[in-house]
Amino acid sequence: MSFTATIKKELTRLDSESCCKKAELSALVRINGTVHIRKKSFMIDIVTENPSTARYIFSLVKNLYQVQPEVLVRKKVRLKKNNVYMIRLASNANRILEDLYIMKGNSWERIEGIAPELIKRPCCKRAYLRGAFLASGSVNNPDSASYHLEIVSTYHDHSQSLCQLMNRFYLHAKVIERKKGFVVYIKEGDKIGEFLNIIGAHPSLLKFENVRIMKDMRNSVNRLVNCETANLNKTIQAAMRQIKNIQRIDQEIGLEHLPDRLREVAETRLKYPEANLAELGQLLPSGKVSKSAINHRLRKLEEIAKKFSADNETKED
Ligand SMILES: [Zn+2]
Incomplete structure (x- = not known):
């Protein structure tokens, strides 16, 4: 299992606070959701290749809105052999999109950025980042030559807000436009470690910091001292x-x-x-x-x- 997949599995096992669930789901729907119109009402499809994330989305929806979403599994024909999981919300989609601060009521209007109401509390700020990472985040294996963590988002305004939210935690995040969308990324190893701590991926943080310490030890003793005193x-x-x-x-x-x-x-x-x-x-x-x-x-x-x-x-x- 890749380092990213391990982190995601861990995150979906956390028992998040009830106030945080909405922030998490909002990020997941915002990044991985597609809204369709069927018979004058909305339908949401949330797509992920990660089975634990799929299960997690399912339970968040059920928990927050007492609706039973439909789950569809597709085999990818080309590229990788991963399954694609689709969580489909056909009933109450309008109400849910409004409640998650993604769309304004019954209008077609998308709410830009991240609504402040979703991330009032510090725990909910962390939860939003956790949801965003689950949706489209990835991070290099700690053994690889360079440090890189990224979260892809389709909309420019959303990626900017996501970047700002990360930088409230002093993560030195930046945004760059790529073919796949807008990419919010972190390049510094210690900041990636902090991000893992913020979203609650503690076992992976432990692994990441261990590997990082071993790597840095080869480079310089001074840097080792800094790493060991890092705020784990x-x-x-x-x-x-x-x-x-x-x-x-x-x-x-x-x-x-x-x-x-x-x-x-x-x-x-x-x-x-x-x-x-x-x-x-x-x-x-x-x-x-x-x-x-x-x-x-x-x-x-x-x-x-x-x-x-x-x-x-x-x-x-
Ligand atoms: Zn919260």
Whole structure:
């Protein structure tokens, strides 16, 4: 699975606030939706090649408007072999388009840009960006030679608003016109990391920052220091530290030599770097344990790892 697809899968598993759902869906419909007229009323088709995004759009519509959209799947004949998913809204489309601030009432008039009503709250601003990324966003694999994240939009006014919204978070986004439409893009690695953090793609952010740190380490020690102090949130920093500890222990003695209770936690942490402590407690193969038990075992692992560092320092002395 590509890095972009992994991020999208993650995003569709987030439990967004009820106020944010509308902002997310508005971005998705605005970018991936086509409006048709049938018997004097509107019909909306929202198209995506990503199955998780399709499921997500379906559940947002159902959740917000209590209507059951139709889902159509097409096989692409040429180009890639991906399926194309179409979520079709035939009933209440006028009302939904108005409610999502895409069209003005029953008129033909499209509302330009991003309506301020949709993005009043900070969480909804993030949600709009999340929806836009789900709709047409992509990002280079962190291993690739250059950093690039982009979101394509058909309308110039919308891409400008999207760019402004991103720059409220100081992301240094820019807009360029291409054949496929207007492209809002970010070129700097640390800003791409921040974008992933803003839209809530935390496991992918962890992966992205890990690869980025490894890459930059080859370039210069100074830059490494900056990256490590980058504003990753606390949970991620803790998870990164735990993983380092576990890898250290694995190198020194091998995880198989740990007591079962610790080995199990170590292996589960490596397998689920994004899980928080409570989730880790649920994921243990031998059965659930409490958050504080997990915390206790991780601290034990840290003590063991520290002991190795201390041993090595004494040896070097
Ligand atoms: Zn919100």
